[in-house]
Amino acid sequence: MAKIIIDNEAFECRDGISVLQAALDVGKQVPHYCYHPGLSVVASCRLCLMEMKMPHPKTREMGWAPKLMPSCQTPVRDGMEVRFNTEKVEDNQKNCMEFFLLNHPLDCPVCDQAGECHLQDYSFEHGRSESRMVDQKTKNPKKDIGPDTLLYSDRCVLCTRCVRFTEEITGTSELGLVNRGSRAEIDVFPGVPLDNPLQGNVVDLCPVGCLLDKNFLFKRRVWELEGADSICPGCATGCAIRVDHADEKVYRLKPRFNPGVNDWWMCDEGRFGYEYVHDAKRVTTPVVRRGKDPHTPVWHEVAEICRFRLTEHVREHGAASVVAVLSPFMSCEEAWLLARFVREVAPESALVMGPVPIEGEPQRFPTGVGEADAKFTILSEKCPNRRGIEMILEAAGGEVLSFETFVERAGAGDFSGAWIAGGYPKPWVEKNVGKLAAKFSLLVVQDLFENELTTAAAVVLPARAWVEREGCFVNAGGKVQPFNRAIRSAGGGWHDGQYLHAVAGFDGLYNVGRVRELMAATMPAFENVQSAPLKPAHAH
Amino acid sequence: MAAYEPVLLRNRGVEGSTSLKVYESRGGYQSFKKAIKMTPDELIEEVKAANLRGRGGAGFPCGVKWSFLPKDRKRTLLCVNADESEPPTFCNRVLMEHDPHQLIEGTIIAGYATQAQIAYIYLRVEFHEQFHILQKAVDEAYAAGYLGKDIGNGYKLDIYLHRGAGAYVCGEETGLIESIEGKRGEPRIKPPFPAIEGLFRMPTVVNNVETLSNLPHIIERGAAWFTGIGPGHSSGPKLFCVSGPVKKPGCYEGPMDITVRELIDRDDFGGGMVSGKKVKAVFPGGVSMGVLTADELGMKMDFDDPRNYGLLGLGTAAAVVVDESVEMRMVLRNLARFYGTESCGQCTQCREGTGWMHKIATRIAEGAGRLEDLDILLETARNMGMMPGLSICGLPDGATYPIETIVKKFRSELEESIASQPQGRSDLVLSVLN
Numbered sequence: 001m002a003k004i005i006i007d008n009e010a011f012e013c014r015d016g017i018s019v020l021q022a023a024l025d026v027g028k029q030v031p032h033y034c035y036h037p038g039l040s041v042v043a044s045c046r047l048c049l050m051e052m053k054m055p056h057p058k059t060r061e062m063g064w065a066p067k068l069m070p071s072c073q074t075p076v077r078d079g080m081e082v083r084f085n086t087e088k089v090e091d092n093q094k095n096c097m098e099f100f101l102l103n104h105p106l107d108c109p110v111c112d113q114a115g116e117c118h119l120q121d122y123s124f125e126h127g128r129s130e131s132r133m134v135d136q137k138t139k140n141p142k143k144d145i146g147p148d149t150l151l152y153s154d155r156c157v158l159c160t161r162c163v164r165f166t167e168e169i170t171g172t173s174e175l176g177l178v179n180r181g182s183r184a185e186i187d188v189f190p191g192v193p194l195d196n197p198l199q200g201n202v203v204d205l206c207p208v209g210c211l212l213d214k215n216f217l218f219k220r221r222v223w224e225l226e227g228a229d230s231i232c233p234g235c236a237t238g239c240a241i242r243v244d245h246a247d248e249k250v251y252r253l254k255p256r257f258n259p260g261v262n263d264w265w266m267c268d269e270g271r272f273g274y275e276y277v278h279d280a281k282r283v284t285t286p287v288v289r290r291g292k293d294p295h296t297p298v299w300h301e302v303a304e305i306c307r308f309r310l311t312e313h314v315r316e317h318g319a320a321s322v323v324a325v326l327s328p329f330m331s332c333e334e335a336w337l338l339a340r341f342v343r344e345v346a347p348e349s350a351l352v353m354g355p356v357p358i359e360g361e362p363q364r365f366p367t368g369v370g371e372a373d374a375k376f377t378i379l380s381e382k383c384p385n386r387r388g389i390e391m392i393l394e395a396a397g398g399e400v401l402s403f404e405t406f407v408e409r410a411g412a413g414d415f416s417g418a419w420i421a422g423g424y425p426k427p428w429v430e431k432n433v434g435k436l437a438a439k440f441s442l443l444v445v446q447d448l449f450e451n452e453l454t455t456a457a458a459v460v461l462p463a464r465a466w467v468e469r470e471g472c473f474v475n476a477g478g479k480v481q482p483f484n485r486a487i488r489s490a491g492g493g494w495h496d497g498q499y500l501h502a503v504a505g506f507d508g509l510y511n512v513g514r515v516r517e518l519m520a521a522t523m524p525a526f527e528n529v530q531s532a533p534l535k536p537a538h539a540h
Numbered sequence: 541m542a543a544y545e546p547v548l549l550r551n552r553g554v555e556g557s558t559s560l561k562v563y564e565s566r567g568g569y570q571s572f573k574k575a576i577k578m579t580p581d582e583l584i585e586e587v588k589a590a591n592l593r594g595r596g597g598a599g600f601p602c603g604v605k606w607s608f609l610p611k612d613r614k615r616t617l618l619c620v621n622a623d624e625s626e627p628p629t630f631c632n633r634v635l636m637e638h639d640p641h642q643l644i645e646g647t648i649i650a651g652y653a654t655q656a657q658i659a660y661i662y663l664r665v666e667f668h669e670q671f672h673i674l675q676k677a678v679d680e681a682y683a684a685g686y687l688g689k690d691i692g693n694g695y696k697l698d699i700y701l702h703r704g705a706g707a708y709v710c711g712e713e714t715g716l717i718e719s720i721e722g723k724r725g726e727p728r729i730k731p732p733f734p735a736i737e738g739l740f741r742m743p744t745v746v747n748n749v750e751t752l753s754n755l756p757h758i759i760e761r762g763a764a765w766f767t768g769i770g771p772g773h774s775s776g777p778k779l780f781c782v783s784g785p786v787k788k789p790g791c792y793e794g795p796m797d798i799t800v801r802e803l804i805d806r807d808d809f810g811g812g813m814v815s816g817k818k819v820k821a822v823f824p825g826g827v828s829m830g831v832l833t834a835d836e837l838g839m840k841m842d843f844d845d846p847r848n849y850g851l852l853g854l855g856t857a858a859a860v861v862v863d864e865s866v867e868m869r870m871v872l873r874n875l876a877r878f879y880g881t882e883s884c885g886q887c888t889q890c891r892e893g894t895g896w897m898h899k900i901a902t903r904i905a906e907g908a909g910r911l912e913d914l915d916i917l918l919e920t921a922r923n924m925g926m927m928p929g930l931s932i933c934g935l936p937d938g939a940t941y942p943i944e945t946i947v948k949k950f951r952s953e954l955e956e957s958i959a960s961q962p963q964g965r966s967d968l969v970l971s972v973l974n
Contacts, residue, residue, distance in 0.1 A: 043729045044886040046930055067929030073729055092930060095923040099892035132916060135899035158885060177724055177885070180707070182895030184885030 005081040013076050020048045020071040023084065030084055031093055031122045033159035033207050035072035038264045039168055043070040045159050047096050047122070050074075050089055053081040068092060090126070097127035103138045103182055105154050113209030115222040119157065140185045146174075146194035148214050148268065149203060153185040156210040162186060162202035169265065169375050171366025172196040186210070197378060198365060200271045201264070204254055215272055216252045225251055228486035229531050231473050233329060233384035233425075233466045234270035237377055238475025240532050241266055243274075243467050243486035250274050250467055250487060258532040261479060267363075267378045276425045277465040277490070282448055284491025286499075287460040299494045303502035306444060306459060310345050313417040313442040319346035323406060323415040326392065327354040327446075328383035329423035329463075330496065331471025332480070332526065333515045335385075335392045337500040342419060343396060344505070350399040352406040353389055354421065355428060357382040379476055383424075384466070388474035395523050410436045422447035423463035423496075429453055446496065464495040470512050471497060472529055480529050482512075544808075546793045547757050547777040548750070552638040558673050560680040563641035569686060571756035575649045576692035583653035587755070589763035591775055595631075596621055596711075596748030597826070597855045598934075599774075599843045606654050608735035609743050617739045618656035619720065619746040620647055623664045623704055623711040626826035627878060628860035631779035632749035634791040636670040639753070640677035644699065646752030648686060649759060651697045654745050659699045662716050665706045675701055708882035712933045713746035714738075715884065726884045727933035750779055770795035774842035774854075784861030785817040786810035796854075800824045801837035803859055810861075817863040821950070825855025827875055828938030830945035831862075850948070852941040868950040869905045869957050872943065876901035879939035889924035890936035896920055897943055904954065907961035914954060917947050 001012045006023055013022035021037060023030050033045040049068035056063055062081075068088065083089070100119060108114040140153035163175045163186060174194045178187045188194055194202070203213045225244040232239040232253065240258035244251050253274060255266035276282075285296050288305055297305055314322060324342040326335045342349050359382050364374035371377075393400045401409070409415065411432070418440045422428060425448065434452030437443060445457040454460045467486040474480050489495045494502075501510040520527040551557040551566060563569070575583055588603030609616060620643070624632040635643060647659050663671050678699050681687045689696045707725040709715045714728035717739045738744025754776055758766050767775040774796035782803050783789040788811035792803075800822055804810045813819060819834045824841065830851040832839060839845050843854045862871055880898030885891045897920055900913045921940035924930055931937075947954065 041729070042886070043932065044888070046888050049929060067927070069929060070729075092923075096888050099888050099896070099923075102892050102896055133896060133899070134910075135896075135903060138895060157888070158891065180709075180885050181880050181883040182885070182891055183881075184891065 002076045002078040002080075004076050004079070007083050007085045015076070017076055018072050019050065019052075019074045019076055019080075019082055022076050023071065023082075028084065029125075030071065031096075031118075031126060032072060033118065033157050034161065036161050036164075036205060036264075039161060039164040039205075041073050042160060042164070043073040045096070045157065046070065047093060048072050049092050050082045050084050051086055093122070093126040094128065097123050098132070100157050101127065101131060102133050103140075103154070105137065105139070107155075110218075111155065111209040112212055112217060112222070113155075113206075117209055118207040119155075119209075138182045140183065143187065145188045146199060148272070149194055149199060150212040150214060150217065151186060152210050152212065153187075155208050156186060157208050158184055158186070159207060160186070161205040161207070162211055165202055165205055166194070166196070166199075169201070169365060170196045170198050171368060174199075175202070196367075197267050197269065197363060198265060198376060200268045201255070201266070204264075213252065220246055220251050226486075227254075228467070228484045229256065230467065230483040230486060231384060231475075231481045232266060232270040232273075233473070234267070234273045234382065235379040236381040236383065236386060236476035237262060237379050238384060238473055238477075238479065238481050239266040239270060240481065241270070245467070245486045248487045250277055256533070258481075261475065261477070261481075261532070262376065265376050267376070269378065273425070274465070274467065276448065277467055277487075279449075281450070282490050283450060283454060283460060283462040284489070285462060285493065287454075287457075289458050299499070300502075302461070302494070302499050306461075306503050307341075307345070307505075309442055309444070309459065310342075310417065310419070314346045317416050317441070319348040320350075321415055322346035322349035322417040322419075323352060323401075323410065324349060324419040325352040325354045325403070325406065325421055326389050327421040327423045327463075328356055328386040328389050329354075329425075329466070330385060330389065330421055331466075331469060331473060331483075331512075332385065332388040332392060333471040333512050333519070334469070334496045334500050335389050335421075336395075336519050337497070337504040337506075337515065338419065338421065339392055339396045341500070341504040343398065346417075348398070350401050350406070350415070351393055351396055352401045352403055353386075353393060355403045356386050357424065357426070357428070381476065384473040384475070387476065387478060388472070388480070391474060391523060391525065407432055407436065410439055413439055416440055417442040419444040420446070420453060421463070422451075422453070424448070425465075427451065461496075461499060462489070462491070462493070464489050469495045469497055472512075472516070472526070474525075480525055482529050482531050484531075544794050548635065548642070548753050548779060549638070549791070549793045551642070552634065557638050558640055558677060560641060560677070560684055563639070567760070568641055568756075569645055571759040572645050572648050572686065573692070575652060575759045576695065580653050580655055583649065583759070586763050587653065587758060590758045590766040591763075591773070592751065592754055592758060592766065593774065593776075593843060594748055595750035595754070595778070595856075597626070597828075597853070599854060602747060602751055605735065605747075606650075606745060608733065609654060609745065610736060613743045615742050616654050616656040617742050617744045618647065618651050618654060618659040619713070619716060619739060619744060620659060620661040620749060620752060621711060621713065621716055621746055622667065622670075622749045623662050623716060624667075624749070624856075625664055625708040625711045626828060626856045626858065627875075628781060628783045628823065629826050629856040629858035630781055631791050631856065631858065633667065633670055634779070635749055635753050636667070636674050640674045641681065642753050642756060643674070643749055644677055644681050644686070646755040647699060648691070648697055649755040650745070650747055650752050652693075652695055655695075656745065657696060657698070659697060660702050660720055660739070661699060662702050662704060662710070662720060664710075665704045667703075671701060671703060707884070708878075709884040709933070709935055712935065715933065716746060717744060724884075726886050727935075729932055771797050771840070771842050773844055778841070778857055780809065780841060781856070781858035782810040782861070783859070784822075785814045785863045786861055787812050787814055796840070796842040796857075798841050799837065800832060800839050800841060800859060803841060804837070804861060813861070813863065817865070819861055820864045820866065821862040821868065821871070821946075822859050823862075823942065824857070824859045825851065825853060826858045827860065827878070827942050829853055829855035830941035831949060833949050850945055852937060867957065868946055868953050869901070869909070872946050872954070873898075873901040873905035875942045875946075879935070883935060883939070887924075887931040887936070889930050890939065893920050893924040893936065894939050897939070901943070904958065909954075909958040909961065911955060911958055913958075914947050914951060917943055921947075 239262035240256040437456035
């Protein structure tokens, strides 16, 4: 730990970081554009300049150096003294803001970044209220640089974060600088669009409204959005994300800092992979079929119906005839509640790990690096909670089957009562699985979309998308990560946790914290589950 | 006063001066043979003793620069800065055109002193003819065994010529390094300095053509001879360029004790103004150092005196004379345009500041200036540059000095031209605030 003095105040800070990062860590508001903790330092925006005490070149006496120093480029040293609260530093910030806005179109009313724009913020804090430039602005062009991204170079501040991202994190180097002076702009090479699997991060990195996400373009003003801390369910990496939503609709996903898991980034597959949430074809209401007439029960009857039907089945066919398939899209809490219920009603029942979707090979970045050097990995396991379900199954004990064994034994008629949890965003019921429906005299299915199982099931329960639920997932690295609910369930009504809580026989409102406490009694991994990060590591 | 005997330009005008044969016949490569028998440390000490200050513009002592190289380095690279891009400057060009072997010999001596195995000569792209002259000389030197494997004392050196792509900023040493690496010419943040981590992340020395051309003579005649030429802190022969409406524009050599007036008027230099022209202003060190008025021509062309006249330094010692028929607002626009297009665009203040100054200067030149524009120019000039710590390289300092000195020293003329500009040109002002 280095001890440094910032603005006359002593702080302890981590070794090896820059003065800027140290100042940000202790809550100082130091404006900066080009600096980003996940990227190399270029010290080109010149906003974070500070004054520093240095030995006089002749007398060696310590005093404030006449030159300003870039705080992003200066590493902390024990005993150093710096200051940001002086006229010199503030004058530079003010001048910089005037320079940044000289050729900026000031089109905030039609800019997606407005409201979360660091040109707006810094101008408000450090800039002047009117421009002194009366000349025609230099207007750099708006460009379509890839399938998902636009580049409005007239709004660019040339911080080059995006360029460095494609060089250092993805290793694809699609972006570069062309031209000089105030004509300098970010561009792609002709015919080579920005289309790497992590390209969406450049939009997040852009501190201004230059890089824009086509999927979010003109959809919503950002101040109308609310954010919910969540975990991406796209693969087993388990990136920490924020779900930005308004009016029960998800507008965009943004990565949250999560050291060692996704750092500051997320992949496009995860970022844009939420479309199914608002698919009109989703199952939104529970359906009960007895005889031929399906009907929709009111929500508070659902638990009782499920309990009654399964108890009845066990009485008629025995507990060993019951099987429950837990989905790797369920939260740990939901899986635990379902397992608990099934084992309570049918103690000799079999529990099954649902199919784990695998697509291709893991993609590591920068491209071409091995596992050890990867800065970001998109895993081929396309579900968020295989590890979590395995933990639940292990703790539940008794008969635990793989999905293949289940299909085989169910096909042979070993089970007549089944509870199958789905919740896969993509169609998952293969022909051989669909055929099993006929083998069960009682079939309860939880799923997102209609399929051969739901059409045959005695009870269909709508599975909810992860943004409509809460709980925790365990990622491939074994990290237990909680996610919060962002929006209400499609079509209204209860979400999986709520109805499973009631099915499992608990009274009152569903409270994930309370469920997790109960789980922690046998599974200590669920004690004190914290959302990452505990402290934001970076202002923007 | 005895006539000055040219050192660096001694072969200019000699028939076939670019050929190895003629160069050798005039004592060429003898210094190399002498130097290769010395140790690198002895060489560095000799150059330090000569107080050879860098001729590229900053005047940093060459020997001291070499001694920044880490002692335990495994490889060293040498870059020769021949990206002579400063307006009115053409001393390096003359050296390469007339005496390429002098540069090659200097490069070999510097390479041996720094134990560099490879030297890159970085030429600005416009040097087509000079490139071919130099390449031919390098080929000759290889054939004669002055370059290549074991050229003496177990030392080997390869020289590669590298041509730029037309950027002023590549004359800045780290911009030059980036450009040789095949990257966009943008100066690097320092530290690390090139001596520690330069070209291809290896310890690197960057020296100017003229600096290196001095080396054979220092080795041949000794440091004491060198320090005997010119004033104390600015010793050794120096090339001066003079251009503009003088009778004999060109590149001349002399000790650094002459004045700007002498440079213009003396018969062995500019030879006086062409008839009917009067000096109005002089940019004595390349335009980036700033301007002198006709009253300030007593300035000495050495490393120290320019500061006394509000200039940035000696620069390239290339004087361009502006005569009375030229309006300063036109000069202002011309210079502002140069820096506006040559800023690399990395640092905010320089990228936007030079562009803004260009716009303002254009407006003043077009007859739509406002009096407050002059203050904005001065303020903008104060708000950029490496000296106050606001930028990565020195380009914005060079951009602000000419603008600032023109506005300060010729303010009344500019004010007058703004006041007397014809009505109706306010169409150039987009939004009039006052």
